[in-house]
Amino acid sequence: MDEKDLELLKILEENSRLSAREIASMTSLSAAEVEARIHALEDAQVIRKYTTVVNWEKAGNGEVSAIIELKVSPERDYGYDRIAERLSRFRQVRTLRLMTGTYDLQLLVSGKNMQEVSRFVSEHVAPMDRIRETATHIIMKSYKENGNMLFSEQEPERLPYSF
Amino acid sequence: MRNFISERAHEIPPSGIRKFFDLVLTMDDVISLGVGEPDFRTPWNICESSIYSIEQGVTSYTSNKGLQTLREALAHHLQERYKLTYDSEHEIIITTGVSEGLDIAIRAIVDPGDEVLIAQPSYVSYAPCVSLAGGVPVPVECVEADHFKLNPDTLMEKCTPKTKALMINFPNNPTGAVMTQGDLEAIADIVIDHDLLVISDEVYSELTYEGSHVSTATIDNLRERTITLNGFSKAYAMTGWRVGYLCAPKEICDAALKIHQYVMLCAPVMGQVGALEALRSAEEEKNSMVNEYRLRRNMFVSGLNRIGLSCHVPEGAFYAFPSVKGTGLSDVEFAERLLKEQRVAVVPGSVFGAGGDYHLRCAYAVSRKKLGEALTRMETFVSGL
Numbered sequence: 001m002d003e004k005d006l007e008l009l010k011i012l013e014e015n016s017r018l019s020a021r022e023i024a025s026m027t028s029l030s031a032a033e034v035e036a037r038i039h040a041l042e043d044a045q046v047i048r049k050y051t052t053v054v055n056w057e058k059a060g061n062g063e064v065s066a067i068i069e070l071k072v073s074p075e076r077d078y079g080y081d082r083i084a085e086r087l088s089r090f091r092q093v094r095t096l097r098l099m100t101g102t103y104d105l106q107l108l109v110s111g112k113n114m115q116e117v118s119r120f121v122s123e124h125v126a127p128m129d130r131i132r133e134t135a136t137h138i139i140m141k142s143y144k145e146n147g148n149m150l151f152s153e154q155e156p157e158r159l160p161y162s163f
Numbered sequence: 164m165r166n167f168i169s170e171r172a173h174e175i176p177p178s179g180i181r182k183f184f185d186l187v188l189t190m191d192d193v194i195s196l197g198v199g200e201p202d203f204r205t206p207w208n209i210c211e212s213s214i215y216s217i218e219q220g221v222t223s224y225t226s227n228k229g230l231q232t233l234r235e236a237l238a239h240h241l242q243e244r245y246k247l248t249y250d251s252e253h254e255i256i257i258t259t260g261v262s263e264g265l266d267i268a269i270r271a272i273v274d275p276g277d278e279v280l281i282a283q284p285s286y287v288s289y290a291p292c293v294s295l296a297g298g299v300p301v302p303v304e305c306v307e308a309d310h311f312k313l314n315p316d317t318l319m320e321k322c323t324p325k326t327k328a329l330m331i332n333f334p335n336n337p338t339g340a341v342m343t344q345g346d347l348e349a350i351a352d353i354v355i356d357h358d359l360l361v362i363s364d365e366v367y368s369e370l371t372y373e374g375s376h377v378s379t380a381t382i383d384n385l386r387e388r389t390i391t392l393n394g395f396s397k398a399y400a401m402t403g404w405r406v407g408y409l410c411a412p413k414e415i416c417d418a419a420l421k422i423h424q425y426v427m428l429c430a431p432v433m434g435q436v437g438a439l440e441a442l443r444s445a446e447e448e449k450n451s452m453v454n455e456y457r458l459r460r461n462m463f464v465s466g467l468n469r470i471g472l473s474c475h476v477p478e479g480a481f482y483a484f485p486s487v488k489g490t491g492l493s494d495v496e497f498a499e500r501l502l503k504e505q506r507v508a509v510v511p512g513s514v515f516g517a518g519g520d521y522h523l524r525c526a527y528a529v530s531r532k533k534l535g536e537a538l539t540r541m542e543t544f545v546s547g548l
Binding site for chain 1: 180183184187188193195197198199200202204286287288336454458459461462465466508510514531535
């Protein structure tokens with residue numbers, strides 16, 4: 001990893017659909033170098049995936065998401081790792097983090113509807129060994145995801161010419 | 164009824180692009196590279212702190228010089244960032260944009276008949292401001308062969324016994340040229356020999372892409388004969404806030420302050436509050452905007468060269484200044500036809516004075532998507548010539 005790699009990552013994080021040629025024109029790298037570097041970053045799993053930020057509310061698929069806070073008794077030798085990895089394997093778990101503060105694990109869970117989310121929590125998460133407490137917060141509306149504003153803003157008016 | 168318009172007002176030449184303005188208003192789907200301002204919104208923390216201050220009732224006049232807290236923060240910032248030493252109490256005035264700073268700087272030093280050298284191509288208001296103060300603007304041409312830097316020999320040729328001051332603006336609008344330490348040292352001797360004062364408009368200082376900006380007043384023996392002008396508009400995307408500043412040795416600052424207090428009283432307090440927040444905690448936001456300009460510059464300038472409009476790499480500001488010599492058109496013809504035929508608005512270089520003809524000023528302070536589309540349209544236009 002060097003400065004150029006970091007620059008590439010920043011560019012891709014903002015728009016992963018840019019071609020190597022487009023990226024080359026913005027940086028001091030050739031298109032071939034851009035490609036080689038991106039491959040290396042993929043191989044090293046620094047780049048995990050190329051994805052799309054979707055405003056699902058607008059897409060209207062009716063999906064429901066919830067933040068679930070878990071209090072967990074850590075395991076000797078493993079701490080939170082084994083239970084966190086176990087939970088991560090569920091398709092419904094979109095994000096999972098270990099937190100400081102009043103609870104331990106934070107899950108972002110998505111499902112087709114409220115029933116699916118609550119069934120998942122009550123049947124799969126809550127009964128799991130070492131989970132002492134759960135608190136489920138349904139997401140009512142998302143305004144910003146991963147640095148992307150989900151509400152539309154008017155472009156400010158600018159003069160066509162100014163000096 | 165007699166003609167009430169003063170001779171001075173009458174003699175100021177009208178804007179060189181009035182007809183472009185009128186034309187563009189009648190058209191749809193124009194991509195404008197004609198705007199000399201950031202396309203970003205002001206970072207939110209700056210807006211928020213200003214909004215909060217209004218809610219708290221901070222809506223009065225400030226000291227003529229500007230808020231003391233802002234001047235102190237600025238003095239600290241200038242020292243840390245540019246090694247400029249100015250006393251916040253006696254050597255800094257917060258102005259209503261750099262435009263006002265420019266006006267009061269000129270009026271503080273120019274007597275009728277004084278010649279003021281202006282490194283051109285330059286921002287359009289320099290010469291009129293000199294004329295309005297009764298001075299005589301004298302262009303000093305910066306040429307493409309010198310990468311639009313101010314050439315010491317050319318400067319020397321223009322000095323006369325009547326020359327009082329030199330106005331420079333680097334990083335430059337419209338060329339994007341910068342002056343290195345060595346470049347500035349080369350003109351310093353001439354400035355000192357001819358006992359000139361330098362008005363250095365450094366409003367694009369934060370938008371320097373290679374190396375770091377060198378402030379004129381940091382050159383040996385120039386501080387006592389330099390007025391440094393700068394502001395928040397370009398670096399922090401705060402054009403509409405109208406906050407700039409003038410820094411100069413106490414004697415000059417006192418003179419400028421007299422004019423400022425009578426014509427402006429003080430810069431708007433909401434803007435000053437926002438500017439203070441910008442200095443305190445918008446470094447990250449500024450850096451990410453500067454980095455985005457750098458990417459756009461690389462993309463746009465390589466694109467211009469690819470389609471046959473030769474363009475030196477501008478090391479600062481957010482303007483590309485390609486040449487249209489190879490096309491057989493003048494800059495005005497090129498800009499007019501490009502607007503009419505391909506709906507891309509650029510500013511003809513001749514508007515910016517000596518050395519600007521046969522060039523275009525293209526501001527790349529627009530999204531990469533629009534820049535890409537503008538390049539496509541420009542390529543269609545050039546290949547159809």
